Amino acid sequence: MNSPASGIAAGRATDVAHDRLVADVFARACESRRVLEHVTGRWGSLALAALAEGPFRFNALRRKVDGVSEKMLAQTLQALERDGFVHREAEPTIPPRVEYSLTPTGREVAEKLLELIGLIEARLPEVTAARARYDAVKLSRG
Amino acid sequence: MNSPASGIAAGRATDVAHDRLVADVFARACESRRVLEHVTGRWGSLALAALAEGPFRFNALRRKVDGVSEKMLAQTLQALERDGFVHREAEPTIPPRVEYSLTPTGREVAEKLLELIGLIEARLPEVTAARARYDAVKLSRG
DNA sequence: CTGTATCCTCTCTGATACTG
DNA sequence: CAGTATCAGAGAGGATACAG
Numbered sequence: 001m002n003s004p005a006s007g008i009a010a011g012r013a014t015d016v017a018h019d020r021l022v023a024d025v026f027a028r029a030c031e032s033r034r035v036l037e038h039v040t041g042r043w044g045s046l047a048l049a050a051l052a053e054g055p056f057r058f059n060a061l062r063r064k065v066d067g068v069s070e071k072m073l074a075q076t077l078q079a080l081e082r083d084g085f086v087h088r089e090a091e092p093t094i095p096p097r098v099e100y101s102l103t104p105t106g107r108e109v110a111e112k113l114l115e116l117i118g119l120i121e122a123r124l125p126e127v128t129a130a131r132a133r134y135d136a137v138k139l140s141r142g
Numbered sequence: 143m144n145s146p147a148s149g150i151a152a153g154r155a156t157d158v159a160h161d162r163l164v165a166d167v168f169a170r171a172c173e174s175r176r177v178l179e180h181v182t183g184r185w186g187s188l189a190l191a192a193l194a195e196g197p198f199r200f201n202a203l204r205r206k207v208d209g210v211s212e213k214m215l216a217q218t219l220q221a222l223e224r225d226g227f228v229h230r231e232a233e234p235t236i237p238p239r240v241e242y243s244l245t246p247t248g249r250e251v252a253e254k255l256l257e258l259i260g261l262i263e264a265r266l267p268e269v270t271a272a273r274a275r276y277d278a279v280k281l282s283r284g
Numbered sequence: 285c286t287g288t289a290t291c292c293t294c295t296c297t298g299a300t301a302c303t304g
Numbered sequence: 305c306a307g308t309a310t311c312a313g314a315g316a317g318g319a320t321a322c323a324g
Contacts, residue, residue: 023263026188028209031270032263039262040182042296046168058306067170069298074307084272095305096304105268112258119254120181121165121174126247128173130226184316200286211318216287237285238324 038083043068043076045113048085048102052110055089055101085109180225185210185218187255190227190244194252197231197243227251 023032038044046065050056056064062073077100080086085106091097102110120127165174180186188207192198198206204215219242222228227248233239244252262269 023266025259025263026192026206026208032259032266035262035266035269036187036259037184039258040187042179045178045182050168064168066168070307071299071309072297075296082273082276083269084276085269090306094304096307098306105265105272108261108265109258112254112261116181116251116254116258117167117174117178119250120177121167123247123250124165124174124177127177127225127227130247131224134224134226212287213289213319214317217317232286235285236324238287240286 035083038076038079039085039109039113041076043072044080045117047073047076047080048106048110048113049117051086051100051102052107052114055099058098058100061100080106177225180218180221181227181251181255183218185214186222187259189215189218189222190248190252190255191259193228193242193244194249194256197241200240200242203242222248 024030025032025036027033039048043065046068047061050061050064058073058077061077062068062070065073068076077086077088081088084103087101087103087106089099089101091099166172167175167178169175181190185207188210189203192203192206200215203219204210204212207215210218219228219230223230226245229243229245229248231241231243233241
C-alpha cells in the first residue's frame with residue numbers, strides 16, 4: 001500500500017505518528033479497518049455492548065449474548081483483549097474464575113456502539129416498513 | 143425476544159407502545175440484530191460512511207471503498223436499500239446512471255457510525271501499542 | 285455504466301469432545 | 305468453570321463472463 005495519505009500500514013507502524021499520517025478506514029491496508037471489523041463484527045459488537053453494563057464472567061457473557069458459541073466468544077474476547085478494549089482478569093483458583101471488563105478505551109468504543117445500537121433498535125419500525133415496501137415493489141415487478 | 147430488562151433502548155422504548163415488544167439485539171431472534179449486522183458488516187459500515195460524504199455513483203463508491211468487489215458492493219447496497227438506509231436513484235438513460243444517497247434514517251445511522259470510526263482511527267496508536275504488549279506477553283509465555 | 289449469473293475458494297461458524 | 309482442539313458445513317467473498 002503506497003497511497004499518499006494513509007500510511008499507518010501493517011506491522012511496522014508502531015510509533016510513526018509525528019507527521020500527518022492519518023488513519024483511513026477506506027484504505028484497504030489500514031489497520032483501522034481491521035480494528036473496526038473486530039469492534040463491529042457479529043459478536044464483537046454484542047460483547048462490547050454487554051460489557052458496557054458491567055464486568056461479566058465467561059459463561060454469564062455467553063448467556064447474555066444469546067446464540068454465541070463457546071468457541072466464537074472465546075475468539076472474540078481474545079481479539080478484543082489484544083486490541084486493548086477488554087481486560088481479562090483471571091483468578092488462579094479451582095475452579096477458575098475469569099472476569100472480563102472494559103478498558104478505558106474499550107468503554108469509549110462501547111459507548112459509541114451503544115448509541116448506534118440504541119438508534120437501530122429505535123428505528124426498527126421504520127426499517128420493517130421500508131422492507132415491506134421494498135419487497136412489495138420487487139414482487140410487483142418480478 | 144421478550145426477555146425482561148434487556149435492550150439498549152429499554153427505559154425509553156416508548157415508541158412501540160401498542161405492544162410491549164422491545165427491540166433487543168442480544169436476543170438471537172430479534173430483527174434488530176440482523177439490521178445491526180447489515181449496518182456494521184464489513185462493507186455496510188464503509189458504504190454508509192462513504193455515503194455520509196454525499197451521493198455517489200456505483201463505480202465512484204467502488205473506488206472510494208478500497209477493496210470491495212462489484213458483487214459485494216451491489217449486494218451490500220441492496221441490503222441497505224431494503225432496510226431503508228440508502229436511496230437508489232436510477233436515471234433510465236444509456237448508459238445508465240445510478241446514484242446512491244442516504245435516506246434521513248440512513249443519515250442518522252451513518253452519523254453514529256462516523257463517530258465510531260473517528261474514535262477508532264483516533265485510538266489506533268493505543269490499539270497498536272496494546273497489541274504489541276499482548277503479543278510480547280504471549281511470546282514470552284509460549 | 286451498472287449491474288446479474290456463475291463458479292470456485294476460503295474463512296467463519298457451530299457441534300462435539302477433551303483438558304486443567 | 306473456562307477454555308482448547310478438531311472437524312464438517314454454510315456462507316461470505318472474489319474473479320470472470322455476460323446482459324441491458
